[in-house]
Amino acid sequence: MTDATAPLPAARPEGEVLVRDLSEEELLARVFPLLPAGDATLLGPGDDAAVVAAPDGRFVVTTDVLVEDRHFRRRWSSGDDVGARAAVQNLADVAAMGARPTALVVSLVVPGNVPAAWVEGLARGVAAACAPVGAAVVGGDLSGGDALVVAVTAHGDLEGRAPVVRSGARPGDVVAHAGVRGRSAAGLALLGAGAASPADGAPGASGPSAPYVAGYLRPQAPLAAGVAAGAAGATAMLDVSDGLLRDAGRMARASGVVVDLDAAALRPAVRGLEAAARALGLVGRAAADQALDWVLSGGEDHGLLATFPPSAALPAGFTPIGVVRERAATGPRVTLDGAVPAVGPGWDHFGG
């Protein structure tokens, strides 16, 4: 059955090797040399299981899954981008406990028509995200399937410290943030509107859209700041993956407090996004409102929200953005300059 009006499929580049052209062993032989090694690895990939050092007698563990066309689109994100994102969002969860990331395992479900080079890129992206903290990939699994799925489990070392949970915020604590806010959402909006292309966020790109598009394609989590926050006595911390308001709300509920954000402290972040809003055709107040919405509700930046005793010196990378107050009669909640913010509460991964 042919349809003369249908566009021709893109020609397969000469010599391109697809996943279905390789056996599992052949594909793994391409990927293994690209995976990062690290000091915590006592026994790496190749046996039934790996062995990882846990010097203080505990380990931190978290897992996150990325699904094509839910969490990434292949026409926007390269294999490198998806690998970096999958690793970073797990590494950020480890750092949000105040732990040093040590080891990852990565499972990949990959359709046969995906280029092998895409999978190699994924491994390089994971390695790039692991490099700053010296985390290793110690194992994984590979399966065929109709949809691309990347599942990462990350582990970390608390180095003798108590884990920094989200329920420890106390009235009077300083609320601080490390990392960027709203850049990923702004980059996604620019790509979605056709106002920027993935090339605008490629490594080394320096155009006006670069910070936003790169912030969406390959978010950078402040991993070292998380470890430093644990050492500096942070009372509560979490990874901001679903938007500042939504994640601050989780901290407020878990701690039974009010997290009051300071609009003035957020203003530099808002100003930094107004150019992206203008690139979407918004002007004046509309551009400022859009930028504020990205800062308060944009997800996937993987910054860290933490609270510190008023006497603590904030570690490098953190800036104060609010204060913890006694739980109000209305219950634990997030406020902006003392009032309920007039924007949505972030988003639900699941649709619902």
Added chain:
Amino acid sequence: MTDATAPLPAARPEGEVLVRDLSEEELLARVFPLLPAGDATLLGPGDDAAVVAAPDGRFVVTTDVLVEDRHFRRRWSSGDDVGARAAVQNLADVAAMGARPTALVVSLVVPGNVPAAWVEGLARGVAAACAPVGAAVVGGDLSGGDALVVAVTAHGDLEGRAPVVRSGARPGDVVAHAGVRGRSAAGLALLGAGAASPADGAPGASGPSAPYVAGYLRPQAPLAAGVAAGAAGATAMLDVSDGLLRDAGRMARASGVVVDLDAAALRPAVRGLEAAARALGLVGRAAADQALDWVLSGGEDHGLLATFPPSAALPAGFTPIGVVRERAATGPRVTLDGAVPAVGPGWDHFGG
């Protein structure tokens, strides 16, 4: 567009709740109470990451992914079955290092049209598989998607012992096996031929097909035997997931030896599968050959293949099935009574 000849879709049972009817939080609220707890859990689900005890300063970690219509079919396997299988194949990998399983994380990609009860069953199946060793589920992730995918990462405690790797087999060692051989493949063949139904392998079923069908739907790994093998000084061990010959070949190559299996020692397992072969219509020599093929090449039983010094007392659950010999001029390999077996080498998860 309608087709009068097409069968009507099955009516949705009254009151049935689908995944798409629930928010992520509502679905998690149904699943959380079903997840197993365990002694190693220092901080369980609900924060950015969990914290697990690793008393000897190391942990074992492995991951495996199951994809619908690749690794299971929903018309054969209930949620309970898939949960049990996903957990067991990871727990077996931990036990194959001689480690005691302690903690799992589970990621699930689930289409909206899957009943919520199926997901609850998955959690119950994971819990059932964890119960014998007291392992906990300490975290996970949940995403929508077009295809069902279950990714499990399992962890274990070596209790101060060296990990039992697959490369340690030495000439003169006894080759021993714990668990069943070929049952899963026989059960799959019976289901595939319509000679048995999933109900024949349901919990409590006692018909002639029950051991095979249940062996496919919910394989039982000899987890305690793996820990005991580590304590008893096993020199090499691996989980038999891809068939006895194929996995023994991995051990032979990793150790640089010949693994010589004793046909007489395998005969009880072969005889125990002849009834399944006859249920497929095979008779006489053909039935015996099919049964032998299942024993040698059938995957997914998750038994343990180990080698022990000749002086070691085999731990409970292990039976001797061969001996390790010097690497031959033809290189490391598996032999059956000294000769190359005349059956295929098991299967490749990936197609290839």
